[in-house]
Amino acid sequence: xxxxxxxxxxxxxxxxxxxxxxxxxxxxxxxxxxxxxxxxxxxxxxxxxxxxxxxxxxxxxxxxxxxxxxxxxxxxxxxxxxxxxxxxxxxxxxxxxxxxxxxxxxxxxxxxxxxxxxxxxxxxxxxxxxxxxxxxxxxxxxxxxxxxxxxxxxxxxxxxxxxxxxxxxxxxxxxxxxxxxxxxxxxxxxxxxxxxxxxxxxxxxxxxxxxxxxxxxxxxxxxxxxxxxxxxxxxxxxxxxxxxxxxxxxxxxxxxxxxxxxxxxxxxxxxxxxxxxxxxxxxxxxxxxxxxxxxxxxxxxxxxxxxxxxxxxxxxxxxxxxxxxxxxxxxxxxxxxxxxxxxxxxxxxxxxxxxxxxxxxxxxxxxxxxxxxxxxxxxxxxxxxxxxxxxxxxxxxxxxxxxxxxxxxxxxxxxxxxxxxxxxxxxxxxxxxxxx
Ligand code: PMP
Numbered sequence: 443x444x445x446x447x448x449x450x451x452x453x454x455x456x457x458x459x460x461x462x463x464x465x466x467x468x469x470x471x472x473x474x475x476x477x478x479x480x481x482x483x484x485x486x487x488x489x490x491x492x493x494x495x496x497x498x499x500x501x502x503x504x505x506x507x508x509x510x511x512x513x514x515x516x517x518x519x520x521x522x523x524x525x526x527x528x529x530x531x532x533x534x535x536x537x538x539x540x541x542x543x544x545x546x547x548x549x550x551x552x553x554x555x556x557x558x559x560x561x562x563x564x565x566x567x568x569x570x571x572x573x574x575x576x577x578x579x580x581x582x583x584x585x586x587x588x589x590x591x592x593x594x595x596x597x598x599x600x601x602x603x604x605x606x607x608x609x610x611x612x613x614x615x616x617x618x619x620x621x622x623x624x625x626x627x628x629x630x631x632x633x634x635x636x637x638x639x640x641x642x643x644x645x646x647x648x649x650x651x652x653x654x655x656x657x658x659x660x661x662x663x664x665x666x667x668x669x670x671x672x673x674x675x676x677x678x679x680x681x682x683x684x685x686x687x688x689x690x691x692x693x694x695x696x697x698x699x700x701x702x703x704x705x706x707x708x709x710x711x712x713x714x715x716x717x718x719x720x721x722x723x724x725x726x727x728x729x730x731x732x733x734x735x736x737x738x739x740x741x742x743x744x745x746x747x748x749x750x751x752x753x754x755x756x757x758x759x760x761x762x763x764x765x766x767x768x769x770x771x772x773x774x775x776x777x778x779x780x781x782x783x784x785x786x787x788x789x790x791x792x793x794x795x796x797x798x799x800x801x802x803x804x805x806x807x808x809x810x811x812x813x814x815x816x817x818x819x820x821x822x823x824x825x826x827x828x829x830x831x832x833x834x835x836x837x838x839x840x841x842x843x844x845x846x847x848x849x850x851x852x853x854x855x856x857x858x859x860x861x862x863x864x865x866x867x868x869x870x871x872x873x874x875x876x877x878x
Contacts, residue, residue, distance in 0.1 A: 449471050477492070477505055478505050479505070479861075498696055498701070499722045501727055501777065508775075530762075533767050537553075544705075551736075553731070554732045556721060557721035574746075575743055581616065583642060584657040589665035599657045621671075654688060656689075660694060667817055668845070674711070692719070694720050716739075789855065790812070790813035793866065794811055805877030806818060814852060818848065818851070834872035
């Protein structure tokens with residue numbers, strides 16, 4: 443079937459996420475047919491480098507044989523069984539493997555499906571744990587420009603006006619402080635961290651007894667535009683949580699499983715959170731699986747007899763689906779075997795070096811990067827400048843996606859040097875074309 447035919451059928455039947463459907467048909471839609479390594483191929487056989495790792499998930503590459511084989515084997519043995527009150531070995535093993543690489547102090551794993559659904563579970567766990575300790579803490583503290591997913595609890599803790607403002611009347615009550623990743627003129631990252639921590643402290647002085655959790659995206663506010671902050675911010679949040687009896691809830695959906703060049707972003711700051719949300723890369727970018735890792739003391743607040751009402755009445759039909767778990771186990775095994783986290787750190791270093799000239803471009807405001815997570819903020823020359831740069835890259839065989847005027851690069855963690863050089867080369871040419 444030809445691309446125009448498929449696009450026509452798509453338009454007749456499908457509604458795409460985060461997509462203005464009125465513009466999509468004129469934005470040169472691609473129909474993706476297959477993937478191999480760092481590349482995607484459309485139905486006409488054109489090859490594209492996957493510069494955003496299929497929305498920040500691909501670890502080793504598309505079509506990784508050992509992940510595919512693990513899914514096939516698991517499908518032959520057990521395709522699905524509920525995790526509500528039953529268990530299975532793949533689920534147990536993923537939990538064990540996650541705890542093996544997680545920051546110390548985290549002792550239990552609660553599974554979900556997507557990042558949003560795990561964020562949602564974490565938000566409820568933090569509140570219910572406080573209730574069951576006999577505390578009245580219905581408030582959360584979070585940062586402007588934060589993003590934790592699109593379900594309403596996650597939106598409540600979000601701070602990206604474009605995505606979240608519409609829903610304000612529907613949301614739970616929170617206290618939002620400034621973004622630690624947007625510096626005032628002349629301000630250093632460390633100064634900004636201290637300033638936002640002082641603002642948080644002010645909020646906690648007034649209402650700390652009512653706050654169940656401080657919620658942060660550690661080191662990188664990703665969807666907010668790859669806004670990066672100083673690790674001292676995380677150290678300060680940990681201290682405030684301890685001082686005011688709030689849980690430290692970190693959302694590692696975007697940063698976790700290697701993207702920053704460490705297993706988790708909090709590892710850069712040596713901080714141990716109370717709740718940690720992971721998703722995206724957990725299965726190597728193949729199937730949806732997410733989880734909340736919690737400290738034992740949080741978990742213990744949920745123990746009691748049937749009449750105590752302390753059960754966590756929360757879970758999804760496909761929670762810990764065995765095929766997803768098999769993919770996660772194969773991915774994590776490969777990551778250990780191949781040293782993928784160290785490779786991601788090396789990829790990040792190379793990206794940084796290759797992007798140095800891009801940072802000098804007069805149309806570029808700033809290049810921000812932690813590990814492989816990269817944002818190139820351009821000075822607007824049209825209504826959709828970031829989009830125009832990504833379109834120019836598409837014509838040169840590279841798929842990337844902007845966040846407003848921030849061009850995001852997030853290659854597969856195991857991308858080869860050759861593919862990385864091509865990615866940056868095409869991005870530099872595309873910036874030249876659009877910003878000339
Ligand atoms: N948290 C963060 C930090 C994210 O970046 C995202 C997705 N980009 C989510 C949560 C939501 O994850 P999902 O899209 O899988 O629901």
